[in-house]
Amino acid sequence: MKKQTIITAIFSLFLIVGMSNHAEAQFGKKLKEGLKIGNKANKSGGKKGKKGGKGKDFSAFNSEADELGVSGHYVGLIDPSTSGLKFVKNRDGKLVNKLEYYMSNTETPDMELTLKESYYTKYEVKMFFNWRSASASGYAEIIEVAPGVMAVIKGDRSLNDADDPLPLDANRTVIEVAAKDKTSFDTWDIETAQAKVDMLIGTLKGAQSEKDKKKLMRFDVYKNYKGKIAFAKGTNYLRNQKSLQPTEKEANFITKRELGATVAFKPYFELPLEQSHPGAWFNITYEMAGETTDREQLRQSSTKFSKNIPQIDKDQEKFYFWYPKVTINTSNNVADYAFLELLRKTQDKLSAGNTYDLKVTVWAYKDGANIDPVATGTIQLEYTSGDNGTDKLLNDPVKGWITVLQDYLDE
Amino acid sequence: MKTKLFLFTFLILLGFYPVIGQESQNTVLSKFESGNYTVYKINGKKFEKVKKAWPVVITKSGENVSEILVKRAGILDESFKPDVPGYPAYFAFKTFRLSFIKDYAVYYEWNGKQEANTKYVLVKPGGSFGKKWEATNEEVASYAIATFKNQTNARANVKEAKAALAESDRIANSLQHKKVKSIALEIINTPKKIAHFSEAIDYGIIATLADGSQLKTSNLGGKMPWEDFKLSHTGVSNTIERVKVDENASSLKNDEVVFSVQSVYHPSLKASKSLATTNNVSIQVNQNGFAGWDRKKHMTVFQGKDGQHAGRADNLTVKVKSFKHKQTGATLNKIEVYNNTKNKIVSQYKLTPDTEFIVNAIGGYGMGGFDGDSSTADGGNGGNGGAGGNVTVIKDPNVKKVTLKINNQGGKGGKGGAPKYSSASAGRTGSTGENGTTTTQTKTLQLNF
Numbered sequence: 011m012k013k014q015t016i017i018t019a020i021f022s023l024f025l026i027v028g029m030s031n032h033a034e035a036q037f038g039k040k041l042k043e044g045l046k047i048g049n050k051a052n053k054s055g056g057k058k059g060k061k062g063g064k065g066k067d068f069s070a071f072n073s074e075a076d077e078l079g080v081s082g083h084y085v086g087l088i089d090p091s092t093s094g095l096k097f098v099k100n101r102d103g104k105l106v107n108k109l110e111y112y113m114s115n116t117e118t119p120d121m122e123l124t125l126k127e128s129y130y131t132k133y134e135v136k137m138f139f140n141w142r143s144a145s146a147s148g149y150a151e152i153i154e155v156a157p158g159v160m161a162v163i164k165g166d167r168s169l170n171d172a173d174d175p176l177p178l179d180a181n182r183t184v185i186e187v188a189a190k191d192k193t194s195f196d197t198w199d200i201e202t203a204q205a206k207v208d209m210l211i212g213t214l215k216g217a218q219s220e221k222d223k224k225k226l227m228r229f230d231v232y233k234n235y236k237g238k239i240a241f242a243k244g245t246n247y248l249r250n251q252k253s254l255q256p257t258e259k260e261a262n263f264i265t266k267r268e269l270g271a272t273v274a275f276k277p278y279f280e281l282p283l284e285q286s287h288p289g290a291w292f293n294i295t296y297e298m299a300g301e302t303t304d305r306e307q308l309r310q311s312s313t314k315f316s317k318n319i320p321q322i323d324k325d326q327e328k329f330y331f332w333y334p335k336v337t338i339n340t341s342n343n344v345a346d347y348a349f350l351e352l353l354r355k356t357q358d359k360l361s362a363g364n365t366y367d368l369k370v371t372v373w374a375y376k377d378g379a380n381i382d383p384v385a386t387g388t389i390q391l392e393y394t395s396g397d398n399g400t401d402k403l404l405n406d407p408v409k410g411w412i413t414v415l416q417d418y419l420d421e
Numbered sequence: 422m423k424t425k426l427f428l429f430t431f432l433i434l435l436g437f438y439p440v441i442g443q444e445s446q447n448t449v450l451s452k453f454e455s456g457n458y459t460v461y462k463i464n465g466k467k468f469e470k471v472k473k474a475w476p477v478v479i480t481k482s483g484e485n486v487s488e489i490l491v492k493r494a495g496i497l498d499e500s501f502k503p504d505v506p507g508y509p510a511y512f513a514f515k516t517f518r519l520s521f522i523k524d525y526a527v528y529y530e531w532n533g534k535q536e537a538n539t540k541y542v543l544v545k546p547g548g549s550f551g552k553k554w555e556a557t558n559e560e561v562a563s564y565a566i567a568t569f570k571n572q573t574n575a576r577a578n579v580k581e582a583k584a585a586l587a588e589s590d591r592i593a594n595s596l597q598h599k600k601v602k603s604i605a606l607e608i609i610n611t612p613k614k615i616a617h618f619s620e621a622i623d624y625g626i627i628a629t630l631a632d633g634s635q636l637k638t639s640n641l642g643g644k645m646p647w648e649d650f651k652l653s654h655t656g657v658s659n660t661i662e663r664v665k666v667d668e669n670a671s672s673l674k675n676d677e678v679v680f681s682v683q684s685v686y687h688p689s690l691k692a693s694k695s696l697a698t699t700n701n702v703s704i705q706v707n708q709n710g711f712a713g714w715d716r717k718k719h720m721t722v723f724q725g726k727d728g729q730h731a732g733r734a735d736n737l738t739v740k741v742k743s744f745k746h747k748q749t750g751a752t753l754n755k756i757e758v759y760n761n762t763k764n765k766i767v768s769q770y771k772l773t774p775d776t777e778f779i780v781n782a783i784g785g786y787g788m789g790g791f792d793g794d795s796s797t798a799d800g801g802n803g804g805n806g807g808a809g810g811n812v813t814v815i816k817d818p819n820v821k822k823v824t825l826k827i828n829n830q831g832g833k834g835g836k837g838g839a840p841k842y843s844s845a846s847a848g849r850t851g852s853t854g855e856n857g858t859t860t861t862q863t864k865t866l867q868l869n870f
Contacts, residue, residue, distance in 0.1 A: 156496070196472055201462055201540070202494040209497065212515070261620050265658035265665045289516045291533065321533050365659065377504060377569055379576055390658050398765050 068094025068112055072190070078125075078136055080109065080154060084188040087195050093188065095152075095160070097125075109138040109152065123152060126175050133217060135210050139175035144168055151175060151182070153207055158190035161203040178215045179327050182207055219285060222254055226329055231256045235278040236329075239370050239387025243267065244341070248276040248334040256330065269366070269391040270403025270411060272341060276334040277372040277385030283326040286374065286384065292322035293375035294335070296352045298368045298391070299359045303352040306375055314419060318347045337368070338411060340403075350415040353404060357412055362395040443567040445575075446509040449521045450486050455479045458526070458543040459550075466554045468542060477526075477543060486512075489519055491528075491543070508575030510568035520561050524548055527561040537562040594644040597686045600631035604650075606680050606694040607641060615678060616702040617670070617770055621663045624680055626650060626692070638662070650682045656698070666698070670755065670771045671870040673698060676747040697748035700771050705779040706758050708767060710734040710807035710854070713788025713835055726793075726801030727848070728835035731785030734810030734857060735762035739780055739825070742817035742866045754823050755868045762810075769870045774822035782810030784832030784854035791848075792838040798845035800838025807832045809857030817866040829857030 067083065074081035076097045084093050094112035096119070099105065107127060110119035123138035130136055136154040151163040161184045165176040176182065184204040189195060226232040231240070240263045242248050247262040256278075267273050283290055293306045305322075308315040325331050337349040360366065369388045373380040393400045404412045457474035471494075478490040489501040489512045501512030501519045511518040517540070519528050525548065528541040537558045544550045552560075592598070609623035625641035628649075637643025640662050647661040656678035657664035666678055677695045684690040710732035716722050722729055738759040746753050756778055758767040772778055790801030809829035816823065834851025 197494045197496055199462075199471070199494075202497065205493055205497055205499075208515075261618075263621065263665075265621070265660045265663065266667070289513060289518075289531070323533055367660075377510070388660060390660060396765055398763060 065092035065113070066094070066116060068092060068116060070116065071096050071112075078130075078154075079157060080136060080160070082158065082190045084160065084190055085192050087187040087189070087199065089186065111152075121150065123150065124173075129214060133210075133213055135214060137175060137210075141169050141172045149176060153210060155187075155198065155203050155206040155210075156194070159194050159198050159203070160188045161207050162186035162188060163207065178211055178218050182211060216285070219282065222329065223281075225254050226256065229256045231258055231260055232278055232329065234260065236280050237278070237385055239275050239277045239372065239385050241265070241267070241273055241275045241387060241389045242334075243274070244272055245274040245334045245336060245339070248274055254329075264389065266365070266390040266392060268403075269360070269393050269400045270338065272339045273337045273389060273391075274334045274339070275337070275370060275387065275389075276331055277387070278330045279328075279384050282328055283374055283384065287376065287381060290374040290376040290381060291326065292384075293373040293380055294322070294346070294348065295371045295373065295380070296337070296346075296349050296368060297371070298352055298366050299356040301352060301355045301359075303348045303355065304380070305346070305348040306378075306380075308348050308351060310378075315347055315351075337370075345411060347415070350411055354412050354415055354419075357404070360393050360400075362393050362399065362401060365390050365392045367391075443564075443571050445507075445568060445571070446503065446511065446521055447485050447507075450479060452524070453479060453521055453526075453545065456546040458546060459548060461542040461544065461550050463540055463554055468550060468552075468554060471541075474546070475543060485509075488512075489526075491519070505572050505575045505579060507578050508568070508572045510565045510572060518565075519543075520564060522560060522564055525550055527557060529558070529561055531565070535562060535566055537565070590644065591646050594636060595646055595686075596628055596636065596649045596684055601684065601687050601690060602629045602631050602633075604628045604682065604684055604690045604692045606682060606692045608680075608694060608696070609640060611696065613699070614702050615666060615696050615698045616700045616772075616776075617666055617668050617704060619666055619699075619702050621665050622657065622678075622696070623663050624694075625662070626682055628684075649685055651685055653681045653683070655679045655681070668768075669870075670769045673771060674747075674870075676700075676749075676753070676771065697746070698771070699773075700746070700753055701773050701776045703777040703779070704768075704770055704772065705781065706768055707781045708735045708737055708758075708760060708810060709781055709783045710785035710810075710832060712785045712832075713804035713851075715785070716788070716804075726791045726797055726799075726838065728788030728790045728801060728804035728838075728851060730804040730851070731787045731807035731832045731835075731854065733808040733854065734782040734784050734829060735760050736811045736813075736857075737761060737767070737780065737782055738813045738815060739827075740815045740817075740866050740868060741820050741823050741825070742868045743774075743819045743821065752821070754820065755870065756823070756825075757868055757870075769868075775824055777824045777826060779826045779828065780812060782812055782827070782829040782857055784808045784810075784830070784857075786832045787835035787851035789835040790838035790851075793841035793845050795841065798841040800840050800846070800848035802848040803835030803837045803851035805851040806834045806854035808854040811858045812860070814859065814861045815864050815866060816861065818863055827859050829859060831855045831857075 069083040071094045072082045074096055077099065078097050081096045084095060094116065096110040096112065098108045098110055107125040109123040109125065111121040111123060113120045121140055123140040126137045126139065137151065139151045142148040142150065146166055146168050149165045151165065153161050153163060155161045163182045164185050166181040167176055184200050184207055187198050187200060187203045189198060240248060242262050242264055248258050250257045283292065293304065295302055295304045305319050309319045336344060336346065338345045367388050368391050369386065371383045372385040374382050374384050404410050407413060455478045458477045460471040460475050461468040462471050473494055476492040476495060479486060480488040485506055486503060491499045491501060493499055499514045501514045503509035504511050504513055511520040516530060517528060518531055519526055524545050526543040527539055528543060530538040530540065539554060539557045539561065542550050542557060605627050607625050607627055609625060612620040612622060623640060625638040626645065627641060628636045628645060630636065636645040638645050638647060652659050654664060656673045657666055667673065677697050679693060679695045681693040711719055713729040713731045716729040716732065719732060738761055740757045740759065742755045743752055744755060752774060753771050754774055756770045756772060758780060760767050784807030787804035787806045790803045793800045809831050812827050812829050814825065831854025833853050837848025837850050840847050
């Protein structure tokens with residue numbers, strides 16, 4: 011009896027595993043199909059349709075009354091098989107704005123994509139999307155690049171919100187072009203469609219950026235500090251958890267600090283760098299007591315500096331640095347070598363009891379030159395006296411910041 | 422003779438080559454005209470001719486090329502602008518670049534490593550292209566890098582033009598060369614509390630000219646440069662636009678913060694404004710022992726399975742003396758914290774008797790022991806907590822009230838690590854550090870701040 015039960019259980023288990031594998035295989039196939047117009051028809055060796063290309067004839071869709079003008083019979087560029095698109099505005103008395111994608115037959119759609127309404131109503135961009143699974147590979151998107159020409163797109167992000175397409179800052183790659191008329195392919199190849207998609211996304215991004223800025227202006231920190239740099243005693247005072255929500259407290263910002271102690275700083279920009287200076291990255295300069303050091307210049311000056319001063323080529327799409335920078339951070343012994351070099355250069359000019367203005371400038375940097383400052387700020391640094399004052403912090407024979415840099419440069 | 426001629430020709434060519442290679446795009450483009458360009462796109466790493474030619478429109482402004490309009494596939498307008506107008510190395514559209522070399526233009530991307538990634542080659546109408554992709558990348562990159570070096574003068578010109586524009590803007594808004602009647606300070610936000618660690622105070626400057634018109638600093642809606650003024654604030658940071666009250670009371674001698682500005686161009690013109698301090702922001706001073714996991718920052722440690730012991734807190738003396746606020750006459754306390762272990766003054770504050778002042782001299786927390794593993798199944802012991810600091814509070818006989826809280830308990834021990842197997846033993850939890858002692862004395866004090 012026992013033996014029989016075990017055998018039955020094992021058999022059932024095999025059956026379940028087999029079924030689920032089959033279901034997965036079907037689903038996976040559909041996903042791939044979703045990203046390639048007409049792929050299935052091509053594989054199945056369908057006959058040449060009336061409008062050219064292999065597969066079913068969807069030319070009846072051309073006569074669909076469709077206010078977007080996207081319904082019709084399409085042929086793929088890379089995969090020259092046919093497929094049909096049908097725009098459905100209302101269904102069962104409800105506004106749905108769906109794009110039905112037909113491939114295997116003319117009756118039942120193989121996929122249904124959703125129109126991103128606001129992009130169409132505000133900017134006339136016809137973008138349709140579908141999340142078949144939460145992973146990036148489960149995303150399908152179609153954008154009309156010209157009347158009767160569609161770009162099929164894949165993305166590089168996984169699902170965040172099924173009601174929304176891929177975010178605008180994600181990478182979109184055109185993998186196929188489909189057109190009602192094959193002669194369109196004389197003009198529309200993958201690269202041209204990609205260029206048009208990039209242009210359309212650029213328009214949407216510009217509009218999004220305005221909206222983002224409006225949101226940011228609700229926060230006093232951004233309102234008061236755009237174009238400026240905020241300083242604090244530690245990076246923790248300048249961090250925030252959510253994008254576009256600079257919740258850091260201005261009360262924790264400082265304007266004066268002991269020279270040699272931790273100073274964290276965060277620049278806030280009027281516009282993201284990729285918009286104000288496309289193709290540029292960031293550079294930082296420090297000025298104090300008549301001397302200036304420049305991160306990029308130092309990077310070019312020696313391999314030692316080059317190794318220790320990384321390029322700041324992130325956050326170009328943001329209104330502020332996501333991770334604050336530091337001149338010196340005593341809690342983890344991290345410092346910006348450009349700031350240490352400034353200390354080394356000015357050491358003979360600095361003396362106890364005096365206070366010095368440190369001007370920090372964040373630049374848009376391109377082709378070996380600082381183009382424009384994008385944020386500036388000044389903090390006063392006080393050279394404290396006493397056994398544990400600034401002199402010890404900078405010139406301690408073992409751990410002093412200047413000592414450490416000098417030893418490294420003398421190696 | 423033939424060898425000499427060859428050598429001579431070779432040297433001439435060698436001498437000429439870099440010059441040709443470093444010509445600016447303005448010079449190179451003198452040999453180009455608008456028209457329908459044959460396009461080669463990159464497919465894998467090979468060039469492939471595109472069916473349709475792309476119209477290219479070259480627009481000049483005097484000797485310089487001001488724009489290259491590429492009509493991609495004849496339908497998409499891409500407007501390329503010179504990187505440095507007087508001496509361009511390339512024309513830019515978004516992140517794409519276009520450089521004309523010999524009889525073709527390279528359409529490419531550029532990265533931070535000074536490398537080109539060619540996307541297309543646009544050949545003069547009727548021409549053809551047979552170079553390899555890698556060679557094209559190298560050619561355009563070496564052209565661009567060489568031209569960047571030659572851009573020094575042009576860049577300087579651009580910089581100069583920008584500086585001239587900024588200077589004319591400065592002069593228009595500066596007090597320099599203007600007849601000025603007066604200057605005045607305006608506090609933009611007066612916080613309810615003016616004390617150590619209180620909110621920042623924003624201020625601006627208004628200058629009234631002889632003709633009655635006014636110039637204002639940027640935070641008051643004007644463009645008057647801050648460089649027109651010499652600042653000598655006391656009790657607050659000496660910074661433009663926004664200041665914060667000093668953290669040390671020694672600079673608040675008269676219990677007020679004073680904003681003082683002087684015109685650089687009219688030194689007789691001065692303005693100042695003072696605000697009495699309120700001394701009512703609660704303060705917490707931390708002189709705790711280090712945590713076990715930070716022990717390595719203080720001494721050399723050997724890290725085994727057991728957690729590190731924490732450090733003891735420093736011993737402190739807190740001195741309190743009352744006095745009268747020099748502006749309001751209210752009673753305040755001067756409070757000084759002295760670190761006996763390190764022999765240094767930690768802080769000097771002035772607070773109202775009702776404002777809470779917290780001193781933390783808590784022992785550090787021990788580090789947890791590591792869990793058992795296959796080599797040592799037993800969990801490591803937790804490190805011991807550090808002892809609390811001994812705090813002596815000395816009050817001057819004139820102190821009637823001070824809201825003082827001393828926290829100097831010992832730090833908790835770290836938890837023992839879990840055993841790998843049920844047969845092995847868990848590590849022991851580290852012991853809690855001893856509490857520090859708190860002694861209060863009454864003694865006449867001299868606090869000179």
